[in-house]
Amino acid sequence: MVELHKDNYDQEVIESKGVYLVDFWSDSCEECLELMPEVEALEEEFAGRLAMGKVNIKGNRRLAIREEVRGLPSLLLYRDGDKQAVFSKEFDIADVRAKIQELLGE
Amino acid sequence: MDAVFDTVIIGAGTAGLTAAIYSARAKRKTLVLDRKRPGGMASTTERMENYPGFPGGIHGRELMKRFAEQALEMGAEVVREEVARIESEGDIYVICGAKGGTWRARSVILAPGCEPRKLGIAGEEEFTGKGVSYCATCDAELYEETSVLVIGSGDSAVEEAVYLSRFADEVIMAVVHDEGVLDCNRSMAEEAFANKKLKWLWNRVVVSIDGDDFVTGVTVKHLKTGELETVNCDGVFMFVGTVPQTKFLEGFVDLDRGFIVHNEQMETSRTRVYAAGDSAVTVLRQVVTAASDGAKAAFFADRALCEEEEYRRALAQAGEHYLVYFYTPPVQRSLDAIPEAEAVARKQGIPLVKLDTARFRNVFREFSGTEVPSLFEVTGSRVEKKEFLCS
Numbered sequence: 001m002v003e004l005h006k007d008n009y010d011q012e013v014i015e016s017k018g019v020y021l022v023d024f025w026s027d028s029c030e031e032c033l034e035l036m037p038e039v040e041a042l043e044e045e046f047a048g049r050l051a052m053g054k055v056n057i058k059g060n061r062r063l064a065i066r067e068e069v070r071g072l073p074s075l076l077l078y079r080d081g082d083k084q085a086v087f088s089k090e091f092d093i094a095d096v097r098a099k100i101q102e103l104l105g106e
Numbered sequence: 107m108d109a110v111f112d113t114v115i116i117g118a119g120t121a122g123l124t125a126a127i128y129s130a131r132a133k134r135k136t137l138v139l140d141r142k143r144p145g146g147m148a149s150t151t152e153r154m155e156n157y158p159g160f161p162g163g164i165h166g167r168e169l170m171k172r173f174a175e176q177a178l179e180m181g182a183e184v185v186r187e188e189v190a191r192i193e194s195e196g197d198i199y200v201i202c203g204a205k206g207g208t209w210r211a212r213s214v215i216l217a218p219g220c221e222p223r224k225l226g227i228a229g230e231e232e233f234t235g236k237g238v239s240y241c242a243t244c245d246a247e248l249y250e251e252t253s254v255l256v257i258g259s260g261d262s263a264v265e266e267a268v269y270l271s272r273f274a275d276e277v278i279m280a281v282v283h284d285e286g287v288l289d290c291n292r293s294m295a296e297e298a299f300a301n302k303k304l305k306w307l308w309n310r311v312v313v314s315i316d317g318d319d320f321v322t323g324v325t326v327k328h329l330k331t332g333e334l335e336t337v338n339c340d341g342v343f344m345f346v347g348t349v350p351q352t353k354f355l356e357g358f359v360d361l362d363r364g365f366i367v368h369n370e371q372m373e374t375s376r377t378r379v380y381a382a383g384d385s386a387v388t389v390l391r392q393v394v395t396a397a398s399d400g401a402k403a404a405f406f407a408d409r410a411l412c413e414e415e416e417y418r419r420a421l422a423q424a425g426e427h428y429l430v431y432f433y434t435p436p437v438q439r440s441l442d443a444i445p446e447a448e449a450v451a452r453k454q455g456i457p458l459v460k461l462d463t464a465r466f467r468n469v470f471r472e473f474s475g476t477e478v479p480s481l482f483e484v485t486g487s488r489v490e491k492k493e494f495l496c497s
Contacts (some may be wrong), residue, residue, distance in 0.1 A: 028152070028167070028243045029241070029243065029244035030149050030150050030167070031244060061247050061248065065250075065366070068320070069235050069248060070248060070341070071235040071245050071248070072245055072248070088235050088236065090235070091235075
């Protein structure tokens with residue numbers, strides 16, 4: 001998973017082709033730390049078809065606010081640089097998986 | 107057959123981890139189950155100032171990490187799985203996980219804890235993650251230079267509001283009470299009143315959370331005038347108490363409004379099943395009291411297991427046909443009558459098992475014992491009370 005931050009976000013995510021999943025987290029967010037292994041499992045499951053990165057909001061707060069992240073954890077799904085879906089707080093990882101499949105046309 | 111644990115602890119928060127430290131240290135085969143990572147509610151607290159031994163305070167997460175480390179160091183196992191239900195199989199409890207795991211236990215400590223309460227007002231669910239939050243330590247930074255509103259006035263609400271004020275420009279407190287009345291402790295109230303960023307809306311109840319894609323404000327109602335008013339804000343933080351996570355225990359142990367009922371020995375309505383922490387009936391829900399409960403639960407669980415082991419050993423020696431005599435030192439008559447009980451045993455030519463009811467409470471209960479002294483004749487599975495004391 002790529003470490004994303006304010007200086008590489010646009011190049012990595014916004015200017016990318018294909019489906020990109022971004023995990024916004026913070027080390028003071030227990031729920032984020034809980035979720036991380038499940039997100040990592042998605043990376044393995046969709047290897048080669050899905051690009052993935054994570055943003056620690058410490059130091060990237062403005063980036064998070066720009067991307068309209070209002071609560072952690074938040075997973076953002078992009079296709080060809082356009083935001084397609086946002087999963088925040090209380091969501092089921094199965095719904096994230098289904099959305100990825102839909103965006104990939106699988 | 108799977109190995110049987112001496113003690114399975116449900117919940118890896120303060121109470122559960124403390125119980126694990128005590129249980130494992132008493133050389134009991136101990137397992138802790140939790141659907142989340144160890145730490146519980148305390149790990150979502152930014153800073154704890156009143157946990158003894160840490161002048162200057164300690165981060166909740168750091169403290170709980172140490173609890174977990176200590177439990178593992180003592181030899182407890184920690185497994186991440188949600189518990190779906192507990193079944194009783196003779197003397198053994200079978201704990202069934204939501205993902206299919208099963209664990210067998212001689213004793214169980216229930217410490218599932220609480221989760222933040224939801225008010226169920228309009229917009230609350232819709233805007234969760236879009237401006238509505240139950241966790242200041244998670245989200246405070248996202249609200250830098252904004253205006254946020256806090257619902258509640260208890261310890262958590264006021265503490266988290268003060269934390270939020272480090273980031274937000276303005277923290278509006280919606281409080282149902284009259285001016286100056288808060289549910290939190292006095293030192294916290296003083297700190298809050300001295301904080302210039304906190305703005306107070308007294309006698310107000312939030313009736314809805316409003317917005318379009320994200321929260322833009324709330325509608326509050328004045329409790330005395332009934333007047334409705336819109337308050338603009340970018341985020342709403344809810345701290346309106348907690349609810350015990352005990353749904354899976356309904357029908358298994360007695361609950362009182364969701365909280366687990368227990369006696370002074372922390373024992374629930376089931377034998378060798380104990381309760382500890384925030385989900386147990388208690389007056390004070392703090393990290394230090396949860397730790398204390400956990401220690402007590404583990405202590406009494408261990409004592410019950412010792413009792414059972416000692417009793418089984420005595421029975422194994424006694425064979426199929428024997429007498430059981432219940433006594434207790436505070437009842438002098440029960441001590442005086444020991445020779446008499448021994449005489450009965452000698453006369454019948456069968457062994458006598460003498461049990462102090464203070465130490466063998468569970469056995470006494472199994473015999474449906476009500477008075478001390480009392481004598482029972484056991485033949486295989488048949489138990490008969492004997493009237494023998496004439497003095």
